[in-house]
Amino acid sequence: MIIGHAPSGYIMASLLGGKFSARGISAKLSIVGVAGALAPDLDMLYFHLADHRQHHHHTYPSHFPIVWLSLLIASSAYLRLNKTSKAAALAFMFCLGGSLHIVLDSIVGDIWWFAPFLDRPFTLFTVPALYQPWWLNFILHWSFALELALWVWALLIYRKQSYQLLRT
Template identity: 35%
Template sequence: MFIGHLPGVYLALRPLQRRLPPLAFAAGLLCSVLPDLDLIWFYFVDNRAFHHHEYITHRPILWAKVLLLGLLLRRFHHLTGSPIATLATGALIHLCLDSIAGAVTWGWPWWDHKTTLVHVPATHDHWIKSFLAHWTFKVEISLCVLAAAVWWRSRRARRP
């Protein structure tokens, strides 16, 4: 996924928005892209030695533990636990979306099998061009259009 993480998480969390504190909703949206901050390490520190999905930020167990922590905290302090839980939810949705055409190791640390639903063949001279030409990119564009329509409609519905 290149552009679909934020719109995908927005669409997933939008039905819950009225029941969530504003900070919690914002945390979920923020974490829709947070796992990809490992790209900074990938490009500037690690010199692309390992695919960025190999870093801890792309390990579902990390975000599952954060989600569990947030849900436990929510029982005692809603304003603290909810943002933590939705932050982790945004990251887990990010990983689900990455699993469409990118490899995510869902069973790590017990199992090193990488899950990818669709293989994107190298049809162009650069891997980005291959991804942009693949039908899965149309899914990302559809997510963006749908999220924009939902957002626009919700803004219009609030007007008197």
């Protein structure tokens, strides 16, 4: 997934926003869901600056499903124990965004679902390397339509929320 993570985090946060409104979470805080959905790709800094693209960035711990599942379980427990905490809701939203990132990457990207216990990637669909540069293969693959659909959905939610704010 190339451009679909940010809108997926926004959609997730917007859908959860109503559930957490009693905790003082407004639509403006959907940025936390976006940040969580982008967080696993912060490893790209290490990938380019330190590792010099020697290893697939999905082999770094920031892309291990066990890391995000553990964070999600911990934030879920924090959320259940602190029924009115704004921080607990935001932590949960962030971790859910990171977990969503890993699931979305699994559609056409290699994810090491059993890392660090098994060094084997899994993916639902393979993007054949037909074009240069590499990213053209992803843009011309059918899965890119899913990413565009996420953007359309996010823009529709944003438009609806903006309209509701104007009415109040």
